[in-house]
Amino acid sequence: MADGEGQGTVDGFIELDGVEKVFDVRRKAGFLRRERHRVRAVDGISFRVPRGEMVGYIGPNGAGKSTTIKMLTGILVPSGGRLRVAGIDPARDRTRLARRIGVVFGQRTTLWWDLPLRDSYGLVRRMYRIPDARYRANLERCVELLDLGDLLDVPVRQLSLGQRMRGDIAAALLHDPEVLYLDEPTIGLDVVSKAKVREFLRDVNAERGTTVLLTTHDLTDIEQLCKRVMVIDHGRLVYDGGLDGLHAVGGSERVLVIDLERELPPITDVPGARPVKVEGPRQWLAFAATQSAAPIVAAVAARHPLVDLSVREPDIEEVIAKMYADRKAL
Amino acid sequence: MADAPAGVLRRAGEGVHAYGLIVGMWVRSTMAYRTSFVMMALGNFAATALDFVGIAIMFTHTDTLGGFTLPEVALLYGTTSTSFGLADLALGTMDRVGRRVRDGTMDTLLVRPVPVLAQVAADRFALRRLGRVSQGVLLLAWTLYRLDVHWTPVTLLLLPLMLISGAVIFGAVFVAGAAFQFRAQDASEVQNAFTYGGTTMLQYPPTVFATELVRGVTFVVPLAFVNWLPALRILGRDDPLGLPGWVDFASPLVALVCCALAGAAWRAGLRGYRSTGS
Ligand SMILES: Nc1ncnc2c1ncn2[C@@H]1O[C@H](COP(=O)(O)OP(=O)(O)O)[C@@H](O)[C@H]1O
Ligand SMILES: [Mg+2]
Numbered sequence: 001m002a003d004g005e006g007q008g009t010v011d012g013f014i015e016l017d018g019v020e021k022v023f024d025v026r027r028k029a030g031f032l033r034r035e036r037h038r039v040r041a042v043d044g045i046s047f048r049v050p051r052g053e054m055v056g057y058i059g060p061n062g063a064g065k066s067t068t069i070k071m072l073t074g075i076l077v078p079s080g081g082r083l084r085v086a087g088i089d090p091a092r093d094r095t096r097l098a099r100r101i102g103v104v105f106g107q108r109t110t111l112w113w114d115l116p117l118r119d120s121y122g123l124v125r126r127m128y129r130i131p132d133a134r135y136r137a138n139l140e141r142c143v144e145l146l147d148l149g150d151l152l153d154v155p156v157r158q159l160s161l162g163q164r165m166r167g168d169i170a171a172a173l174l175h176d177p178e179v180l181y182l183d184e185p186t187i188g189l190d191v192v193s194k195a196k197v198r199e200f201l202r203d204v205n206a207e208r209g210t211t212v213l214l215t216t217h218d219l220t221d222i223e224q225l226c227k228r229v230m231v232i233d234h235g236r237l238v239y240d241g242g243l244d245g246l247h248a249v250g251g252s253e254r255v256l257v258i259d260l261e262r263e264l265p266p267i268t269d270v271p272g273a274r275p276v277k278v279e280g281p282r283q284w285l286a287f288a289a290t291q292s293a294a295p296i297v298a299a300v301a302a303r304h305p306l307v308d309l310s311v312r313e314p315d316i317e318e319v320i321a322k323m324y325a326d327r328k329a330l
Numbered sequence: 331m332a333d334a335p336a337g338v339l340r341r342a343g344e345g346v347h348a349y350g351l352i353v354g355m356w357v358r359s360t361m362a363y364r365t366s367f368v369m370m371a372l373g374n375f376a377a378t379a380l381d382f383v384g385i386a387i388m389f390t391h392t393d394t395l396g397g398f399t400l401p402e403v404a405l406l407y408g409t410t411s412t413s414f415g416l417a418d419l420a421l422g423t424m425d426r427v428g429r430r431v432r433d434g435t436m437d438t439l440l441v442r443p444v445p446v447l448a449q450v451a452a453d454r455f456a457l458r459r460l461g462r463v464s465q466g467v468l469l470l471a472w473t474l475y476r477l478d479v480h481w482t483p484v485t486l487l488l489l490p491l492m493l494i495s496g497a498v499i500f501g502a503v504f505v506a507g508a509a510f511q512f513r514a515q516d517a518s519e520v521q522n523a524f525t526y527g528g529t530t531m532l533q534y535p536p537t538v539f540a541t542e543l544v545r546g547v548t549f550v551v552p553l554a555f556v557n558w559l560p561a562l563r564i565l566g567r568d569d570p571l572g573l574p575g576w577v578d579f580a581s582p583l584v585a586l587v588c589c590a591l592a593g594a595a596w597r598a599g600l601r602g603y604r605s606t607g608s
Contacts, residue, residue, distance in 0.1 A: 075605055
């Protein structure tokens with residue numbers, strides 16, 4: 001414990017030391033009989049995030065990502081361990097911390113359904129007592145970067161999922177939070193909205209130095225945004241480091257899906273890529289995820305009649321499964 | 331720190347501020363469907379008004395009910411309706427806590443820098459509930475005009491004190507009921523028994539009920555302090571339990587105790603909140 005405190009003061013803006021969350025779950029087991037059992041949603045996690053870092057927090061469904069965020073925001077009280085955000089114990093000082101953090105839950109909007117988007121922002125302004133000039137500058141910036149100009153006077157119920165998510169992200173940033181938590185911000189979004197959200201987060205992190213922690217199971221989010229990624233599975237941190245390292249550890253592969261003009265034998269003449277599947281004129285080429293796709297695409301295009309192509313990111317479940325397999329093999 | 335009186339006052343002030351803000355948002359949301367709002371408000375008014383018409387009709391067959399005349403019963407009815415109507419207008423929609431706990435949307439309230447109680451109290455604020463208050467106030471006005479009692483400065487003061495204390499007691503019941511929903515999300519029926527059931531009872535003179543029931547309503551759930559005890563003093567009648575005279579003035583004190591208990595229940599409930607799995 002003593003040395004944990006010592007480390008904590010050095011650089012941790014967000015600090016977790018052996019944090020646990022255990023849920024007592026009661027389940028119906030037949031008529032009137034209830035079975036109690038414990039779910040270790042977060043099972044002894046420790047990490048530190050310095051101010052201004054952008055970190056991806058990834059893992060399969062049920063891994064404990066949302067539970068971690070709920071503890072970081074003070075919604076849930078940890079069952080064990082020590083947790084600090086900006087030196088504050090979130091569960092004890094939830095309301096005080098709330099002024100300094102922004103939270104976006106992917107599936108839960110905080111916008112007002114029947115009112116124009118603008119009204120939701122007005123409420124945030126008054127609830128957080130944001131000074132007028134600050135508010136106007138922040139709103140202007142969000143509107144521009146998230147392309148909300150035409151949406152401000154539209155009732156929220158008429159917005160698409162992607163527009164609403166952009167609206168929600170702006171709402172979480174109007175009070176200049178020092179740290180922004182996003183739980184699955186890109187889930188279910190269209191390509192355009194996804195791109196806008198990513199670009200905006202990158203900008204917020206770079207320009208304002210906002211610390212960002214986002215959970216996702218879309219590896220592309222991480223790839224485009226985060227230098228550092230933490231992988232959680234069954235409540236435990238199984239990886240903490242760069243994305244390249246993750247791919248190296250996981251030995252994961254991306255897949256290039258190409259549509260050719262006509263049916264051809266499997267393409268074997270592209271270095272670094274190997275055919276994994278052929279279906280008529282469509283072929284699947286696997287290559288190491290640590291490698292750039294550009295030279296492979298160029299090589300294919302140079303040698304074969306290419307019509308269309310897309311790149312499939314490695315599936316997070318697959319990467320983690322491979323990590324486990326490799327660990328066992330060691 | 332947070333328990334220092336200044337801290338408590340500041341938090342209360344913040345709560346009221348936030349409550350006002352959120353209520354404003356709901357009122358504006360309601361106005362997005364203006365016609366349906368007007369219909370609902372009128373319906374609300376008509377339904378509660380018809381309720382009293384039922385009692386008035388009873389009096390065409392009898393001159394007194396449990397020894398009380400029509401204006402006297404109307405005083406009981408008007409005071410309960412007004413008190414309950416005020417509490418119901420301000421906090422009546424709090425029973426959505428259960429739903430928010432079940433579907434996990436409570437999470438979004440917990441990350442705001444204002445008291446959760448204020449946010450929940452203002453949740454889905456329904457202006458149409460003005461219907462009940464206006465009925466209560468109108469009836470009360472009529473009663474005061476018709477009522478044949480000797481007003482003294484004391485009884486004149488007792489009237490607003492009774493209305494406010496009554497509203498606060500009902501409000502405390504709403505808060506306690508909402509707090510209980512953190513544990514049992516479908517507990518709103520129990521709460522309704524106290525609030526809606528309680529008002530129905532308080533609209534009649536205590537003399538029409540069994541003494542045991544009146545005793546329960548006085549001591550166990552202190553609803554008798556909403557209007558029965560002070561109203562009996564105004565009407566110059568003895569209460570059926572034969573309690574000492576000062577009890578008629580105890581309503582504000584009872585209201586304060588109810589608030590403290592409801593506040594403790596709320597904090598305990600909130601502490602036990604455990605969100606939901608995704
Ligand atoms: N409030 C809760 N009550 C009971 N179990 C929960 C609760 N929240 C999460 N869990 C369980 O804890 C585990 C982790 O959940 P969660 O943190 O939501 O995972 P993730 O966000 O990574 O998908 C799951 O098994 C989930 O069912
Ligand atoms: Mg989740």
